[in-house]
Amino acid sequence: MEYIKNGGDILLKTPDLDLDETLDCGQAFRWERIGSGSDCTYRGFMLNTPLTVSAEKDYFRFHDTDEETFQKVWIPYFDLETDYTEIKERLSEDGTLAKACAYAGGIRLLRQDSWEALCSFIISQNNNIPRIKGIIGRLCDMYSGFPGFEQMKGIVPDDLAPLRAGFRAKYITDCIEKLNSGKIVIDEVKKLPVDEARKILMTIKGVGPKVADCALLYGMYRIDCVPMDVWMKRVMEQFYPEGFPEFVLPYAGIAQQYLFHYMRTEISK
DNA sequence: TTCCAGGCGTATC
């Protein structure tokens, strides 16, 4: 990973990054492709830090970005200090994973804000990706950006009616209550062993094993967590009836990224 | 019209 300043932009050279694969694979819901065809440009946010980013010939262009923001926000967000080449090499000892890594090797795990990830994946349950994006977009419209849970203190499900989140509205308000009352402190949850962290997250209404694992994987970078949604259940049933091989387990969450995308877009069609 | 979507709560056994 190396970068240079170019006017107000930053140009980044890095392997193992594809913006379409990474920003539009169902791990984050606030990136919009504003370029069409070969103009691969996305507009989105890390919490409320905005970014326009383009894939150009030999580098990625981070538009209107100062070096401090790039280092503090975007390097961690895009997980640029992790060597995905090495991870993919290791995972590719397994035949199915070798195919999945080759199919979409530009997927990276985005290190998202913990609260945004938790809230987003509560909304995701029994829902499809376009509609998840719609609900989160309306939430951001309501608050002029992605609101902090402190900002939403005291709201009741009816207050969220404009989101058209359906039965999930009461889950969001329960989550907000538990965070604001201090029943759950995200920074404490982050430090716990995964099993304990999962248990605590699951005390929130509407947070079961899958949503908890998404919050852990995408919001707290617990890369051994594998959210078991309908697609991953199909993957496991078809390719890993005995579970993942031992050597995959430390990176199972990243393996899941490749396999989820592979199953959802290639095998099932 | 019916089915399904990055599931979960509840009832029942």
Place this chain on the structure above:
DNA sequence: GATACGCATGGA
């Protein structure tokens, strides 16, 4: 602990 069913909403 396992299984069945309802749930808001909207696109296919």
